[in-house]
Amino acid sequence: DIVMTQTPLSSPVTLGQPASISCRSSQSLVHSDGNTYLSWLQQRPGQPPRLLIYKISNRFSGVPDRFSGSGAGTDFTLKISRVEAEDVGVYYCTQATQWGTFGPGTKVDIK
Amino acid sequence: QLQLQESGPGLVKPSETLSLTCTVSGGSISSSSYYWGWIRQPPGKGLEWIGSIYYSGSTYYNPSLKSRVTISVDTSKNQFSLKLSSVTAADTAVYYCARRSSIAVDHWGQGTLVTVSS
Numbered sequence: 389d390i391v392m393t394q395t396p397l398s399s400p401v402t403l404g405q406p407a408s409i410s411c412r413s414s415q416s417l418v419h420s421d422g423n424t425y426l427s428w429l430q431q432r433p434g435q436p437p438r439l440l441i442y443k444i445s446n447r448f449s450g451v452p453d454r455f456s457g458s459g460a461g462t463d464f465t466l467k468i469s470r471v472e473a474e475d476v477g478v479y480y481c482t483q484a485t486q487w488g489t490f491g492p493g494t495k496v497d498i499k
Numbered sequence: 500q501l502q503l504q505e506s507g508p509g510l511v512k513p514s515e516t517l518s519l520t521c522t523v524s525g526g527s528i529s530s531s532s533y534y535w536g537w538i539r540q541p542p543g544k545g546l547e548w549i550g551s552i553y554y555s556g557s558t559y560y561n562p563s564l565k566s567r568v569t570i571s572v573d574t575s576k577n578q579f580s581l582k583l584s585s586v587t588a589a590d591t592a593v594y595y596c597a598r599r600s601s602i603a604v605d606h607w608g609q610g611t612l613v614t615v616s617s
Contacts, residue, residue: 389562425602425603427602427603427604429546429604436595436607436608436609436610437546437595437607438607439603439604439605439606442602442603442605443602443603446602448603448605480545480546482546482603482604484599484602484603484604487548487559488548488599488604489548490545490546490547490548491545492545493545493546
């Protein structure tokens with residue numbers, strides 16, 4: 389299985405300031421079809437997860453442009469350009485290159 | 500607008516079988532573009548894939564749960580179901596049904612808490 393790790397596991401941020409989360413996979417996420425199936429999910433308190441970013445850097449429908457994704461191979465990053473109160477929650481990276489596994493999650497809250 | 504809704508008992512006794520159903524509305528479960536799956540989240544913990552099914556009936560199960568899991572699909576009702584046998588307290592979790600497209604898991608149900616307790 390591909391193991392996903394995330395850092396940090398907790399990120400207190402100031403409203404209006406940027407936030408960044410790193411995700412690393414135990415092996416390359418480049419699929420045989422040439423795509424890299426790395427996604428980011430947001431889970432607000434008491435809510436199901438929702439898809440934010442797919443294939444490294446593509447924002448899903450309705451996702452604000454303050455969210456962006458980058459990376460390649462085994463190292464990926466989610467950035468929030470200016471954190472808003474509604475961004476509080478847990479963020480998961482997840483891969484679908486080899487079936488599917490999730491990272492442990494990074495909790496983002498307000499300082 | 501696609502919606503997924505889990506249903507089933509919220510309390511299951513140890514050693515018994517957990518059974519949940521996901522009803523899909525706003526879209527067809529028979530679409531060739533999607534897999535339909537189950538993911539769980541123990542209280543205060545992270546996410547774990549249980550398995551998934553294609554409308555044709557082909558399945559994939561998490562190897563760590565494979566011996567206890569059965570996922571089935573009923574295209575006539577636009578539903579798919581999960582059975583997890585021989586449950587223990589470690590199976591207490593919020594169970595989500597979800598749709599997996601070619602890009603990612605893009606739609607989730609609201610989730611249902613299943614507690615394993617006598």
